[in-house]
Amino acid sequence: MKLSVNTEIALTYLSARKKQTAVAAMGVMFGISMFIFMQSLMKGTNDYFEQQSFNTMPHIHIYSENKLANTHLMDNYLKDSSLKLLVNPKMVPQPTGLINPVGIIEVIKHDSEVVAVTPQVTANVFYNSGNIQLNGVVVGVNIIEENKMFDLKNDMVMGSLDDLEKISNGIVIGKGIADKLSLHVGDIITLAAATGGTQTMRIVGIFSTTIMQTDNSKSYANIAQVQTLLGKNRSYVTDIMVNIKDYNRAPAVAKKLATITGYKAEDWVQANESLKAAFKIRAVILNSVIGVILLVAGFGIYNILNMTIYEKIKEIAILKAIGFSGPSVTSIFLQQAIYIGIMGGIVGIGVGFGLTYMVSRIYIGAGSLKYLPMSFYVPHYIEAVLFGILTTIAAGYFPARKASKVDPVSIIRG
Amino acid sequence: MTDIALKAKGITKYFYDPVKFPALKNIDLEVNKGEFVSIVGKSGCGKSTLLYVLSTMDTDYEGELLINGTMVTGKSLNDLAAIRNGSIGFVFQFHYLLPDFSCLKNVMIPALRLGKLSPKEIEAKAYEKLKMFGVEEQALKKANKLSGGQQQRVAIARALINDPAIIMGDEPTGNLDSKNTGVVFDLFQQLSKEFGQTLVTVTHDEDFAKRSDRIIVMADGEVQSHGR
Numbered sequence: 001m002k003l004s005v006n007t008e009i010a011l012t013y014l015s016a017r018k019k020q021t022a023v024a025a026m027g028v029m030f031g032i033s034m035f036i037f038m039q040s041l042m043k044g045t046n047d048y049f050e051q052q053s054f055n056t057m058p059h060i061h062i063y064s065e066n067k068l069a070n071t072h073l074m075d076n077y078l079k080d081s082s083l084k085l086l087v088n089p090k091m092v093p094q095p096t097g098l099i100n101p102v103g104i105i106e107v108i109k110h111d112s113e114v115v116a117v118t119p120q121v122t123a124n125v126f127y128n129s130g131n132i133q134l135n136g137v138v139v140g141v142n143i144i145e146e147n148k149m150f151d152l153k154n155d156m157v158m159g160s161l162d163d164l165e166k167i168s169n170g171i172v173i174g175k176g177i178a179d180k181l182s183l184h185v186g187d188i189i190t191l192a193a194a195t196g197g198t199q200t201m202r203i204v205g206i207f208s209t210t211i212m213q214t215d216n217s218k219s220y221a222n223i224a225q226v227q228t229l230l231g232k233n234r235s236y237v238t239d240i241m242v243n244i245k246d247y248n249r250a251p252a253v254a255k256k257l258a259t260i261t262g263y264k265a266e267d268w269v270q271a272n273e274s275l276k277a278a279f280k281i282r283a284v285i286l287n288s289v290i291g292v293i294l295l296v297a298g299f300g301i302y303n304i305l306n307m308t309i310y311e312k313i314k315e316i317a318i319l320k321a322i323g324f325s326g327p328s329v330t331s332i333f334l335q336q337a338i339y340i341g342i343m344g345g346i347v348g349i350g351v352g353f354g355l356t357y358m359v360s361r362i363y364i365g366a367g368s369l370k371y372l373p374m375s376f377y378v379p380h381y382i383e384a385v386l387f388g389i390l391t392t393i394a395a396g397y398f399p400a401r402k403a404s405k406v407d408p409v410s411i412i413r414g
Numbered sequence: 415m416t417d418i419a420l421k422a423k424g425i426t427k428y429f430y431d432p433v434k435f436p437a438l439k440n441i442d443l444e445v446n447k448g449e450f451v452s453i454v455g456k457s458g459c460g461k462s463t464l465l466y467v468l469s470t471m472d473t474d475y476e477g478e479l480l481i482n483g484t485m486v487t488g489k490s491l492n493d494l495a496a497i498r499n500g501s502i503g504f505v506f507q508f509h510y511l512l513p514d515f516s517c518l519k520n521v522m523i524p525a526l527r528l529g530k531l532s533p534k535e536i537e538a539k540a541y542e543k544l545k546m547f548g549v550e551e552q553a554l555k556k557a558n559k560l561s562g563g564q565q566q567r568v569a570i571a572r573a574l575i576n577d578p579a580i581i582m583g584d585e586p587t588g589n590l591d592s593k594n595t596g597v598v599f600d601l602f603q604q605l606s607k608e609f610g611q612t613l614v615t616v617t618h619d620e621d622f623a624k625r626s627d628r629i630i631v632m633a634d635g636e637v638q639s640h641g642r
Contacts, residue, residue: 005526016514318510321471322524322572323499325492409472412506413462 006328009319010335013308020304021340027300028344029351031293032388036352038286039380041359041372046279048373050247053275055150056214057268058241059250060257062108064098065264066091101237104261108242113253116243118145121226121236127173127219128190129181136177136217138191140226149243152207152220159185159205169225170204176216178206191221191229199229210369294387297344298395301337305399309333316403317411326404333403337396338389345385352384418483419580419612420445425467425477427460437463438475439635447579448610450602451641452623455632461616462507462584464632468614469504469582470494482579499527503573505583505615511565511572513558517549520557521572528576536575543571546601547594562589570598574605581605583615587622599625 014021069089078084098104101119108117121140126133143164147153153161157175164170171189183189185203192198201221208215227236242265244253250267258265269276309316316329324332353376360374422443429435437460445451453461466472468479470486473494478487486497498504511520521540525531531539544550547567552560557568566589573581581602587595599622605611606627615626623629628641 005523005529008526009523012514012519314510315512318506318512319523320495321469321498321504321506323495323497323502323527325495327492328495328527409466412471412510413466 006331007335010332010339013312013332014336014339017308020308021343024301024304024340025344025347027297028341028388028392029348031290031297031391032345032348032384033352033355034293035290035384035387036349036380037355037359038290039384040352040356040374040376042282042286043377043380044360044373044375046282047375048369049275049278052210053268053272054243054247055152055155056209056211057271058149059244059247059268060242060254061266061268061271062098062104062240062242062257062261062263063238063266064094064096066094068092096238097232097236098238098240098261098263101235101240104263105240107260108240108257111253111256113244113246113249114242115245116145116149116241118142118149118241119223119237120146120239120241121223121230121232122238123226123230124194125229126192127177127181128192129183129187132181134177134180134217136174136219138171138219138221138226138229140223141220142223143220146220149241155207155209157206157208159203161205163204164220164222167202167204168222169199169201171201171219171221171225172205172207173203173219174215174217175206175208176212177219178203180216193229195230197229197231199225201225294391297388298391301340301392301395302399305333305337305396306402308336309399309403312403313406313411316406317408320406320408321412329406330400330404333400334393334396337392337400340396341389341392344392345388348384348388349381352381417446418444419447419449419481420468420614421480421483422464422468423478423480425464425475425479427463427467427472427475437635438467441477441635441637443468443630443637443640445580445612445614447612448606450606450613450627451615451630452626452628453614453616453630453632454618454620454623455638459632460635461632463635465582465584465614465616469502470498499524500576501579503576503578503581505566505570505573505581505586507585507588511557511569513556515557516554517544517557517560517568518553520568521575524572525575540571540575543574544568547571547597563591563594566590567594567598577609578611580612580614583613583617585617585619586615587617587619595619595622602626 069086069092071084071086074084105117105119108114118141123138124135125138126135143161147161159172161172164172173183173189178184181189183203185205187203188200189203190198190200224234227234230236242257244250247268251269254265254267319329356374356376359372362372364370364372420443422441425438425441426436427438429437441464453464455461467475478485480486481497481501486494518537518540521543522536525536525539526533541550541553544553547570549564549567549571552564557565560568570586587598590598602613606613617623630637630641631639
């Protein structure tokens with residue numbers, strides 16, 4: 001390969017001062033590897049928490065909400081253009097059951113973005129065993145679909161989720177309930193609904209999530225069983241859970257479903273604003289740390305090139321005397337910065353990956369979280385190198401421009 | 415084509431530090447092609463200053479400068495750099511090589527910059543030039559490992575690499591012993607006689623000056639004698 005003379009001079013200068021070059025490259029390397037490491041940690045944990053939240057929460061949750069009283073009824077009777085006012089309007093209770101849930105589910109299923117739909121019946125209940133009472137929520141589900149959506153099997157600590165299908169009055173309870181009522185798989189538990197009905201059920205499994213409140217109150221039963229408990233018919237459904245292809249599109253799809261169904265459609269972002277806020281705060285903190293690291297690396301390069309230029313000022317004058325133009329001199333010194341950036345970048349990728357991998361092997365063992373969640377996401381590496389090289393160019397530009405402005409006469413004549 | 419390689423018309427230059435002081439006063443000068451001219455004068459008479467103006471490196475002057483009939487006064491710095499690269503060879507008072515490079519590279523760099531020949535051809539040519547001055551054995555040594563006289567000879571070889579129309583020297587033999595001064599002088603004369611290259615040197619060496627084609631004598635920023 002034929003190197004241009006500017007490149008040749010730049011490379012000679014770099015190799016003539018190996019130590020300085022190495023120090024500058026190490027600065028960049030440090031910046032880039034930290035960038036990769038931080039981004040991996042951030043994305044890893046964010047993804048983990050998002051995944052975690054989807055274990056208990058659908059992308060979109062459709063349910064019936066009480067509505068504020070409005071003037072529709074009056075419109076029916078007073079069919080004129082008179083102004084109707086409701087002073088101090090009250091909430092009008094709506095039936096908790098959805099009207100025509102089967103129809104709604106059919107419609108939702110036909111949406112191209114939807115991948116899974118499952119109906120639920122939730123009921124506030126008292127768990128009775130012996131003389132002890134515990135209040136909580138039982139969720140009537142189609143266990144196969146529910147498992148597909150929320151991966152419940154992963155949380156099972158005892159018994160089997162599949163037994164729920166075989167045993168019609170089976171129930172899967174949270175570990176907290178089991179501990180508090182001293183219950184095991186195979187035991188009997190009585191559920192009393194707030195509306196008065198009671199059901200005796202057989203425990204077929206116990207689950208444990210990372211959220212204690214859920215473990216202390218939640219249980220899963222077959223949907224028909226909960227409908228019976230509430231004294232409702234087979235078409236009684238309180239909630240419809242929807243999962244879509246790309247969960248980032250949930251707000252848009254939720255809006256569409258709300259219009260179609262006429263019920264409240266809540267997306268996971270709305271339901272998890274604190275989670276999203278935490279993501280954002282973490283992003284700000286980590287990005288500022290990365291920014292500072294890259295800034296420091298940039299100043300390192302700036303310093304070293306500046307010193308080089310003072311050291312080499314006579315040589316710059318000679319180069320200009322023998323016919324190197326200002327832009328050529330700029331190119332010589334800017335290239336040095338860029339090569340430092342590339343060297344630091346390549347090593348930084350390696351170190352960043354190594355660091356990320358090592359940390360991903362650290363055992364945490366909190367709840368269902370065994371190892372630190374780290375992501376290995378290629379765009380992070382590309383971004384890191386891009387940022388690194390941009391920093392070095394910015395840091396190298398000013399010294400290089402200064403070099404190009406050296407006046408050969410004043411230097412050579414002394 | 416004109417026969418005048420270098421023409422200066424009314425060159426005036428001031429130094430401002432510590433007070434405004436005329437270093438060159440309205441100098442008119444002509445050097446023909448193939449002429450070997452020495453500029454002599456006492457220290458501080460402005461002869462080096464004049465040389466730097468003639469070399470296009472110093473642009474802070476009044477008057478006009480023509481090289482090979484082309485007006486160079488007022489050209490951009492980048493254009494001037496290209497002119498220096500292609501048609502002016504410069505030998506400095508002190509050797510001024512690039513210490514991180516081998517002697518061979520030092521000689522090659524102006525030609526690489528010019529980019530008219532392939533690196534292979536340039537290397538062959540650079541060896542040839544080094545041989546002319548008897549420093550070919552030092553070719554691959556780093557420039558800062560050579561003695562002062564050797565470095566000076568390498569620097570002269572570098573000035574010749576692009577076969578410049580004009581070669582300028584600021585005390586080009588200042589660091590050389592009498593034997594090597596003779597070698598350089600003979601070579602300069604050969605360049606002017608056989609290859610028609612123009613030489614302008616500033617020197618204190620009276621013997622060197624006497625043997626050149628023409629002596630221009632300067633005093634107090636003025637040309638006292640054009641020598642013809």
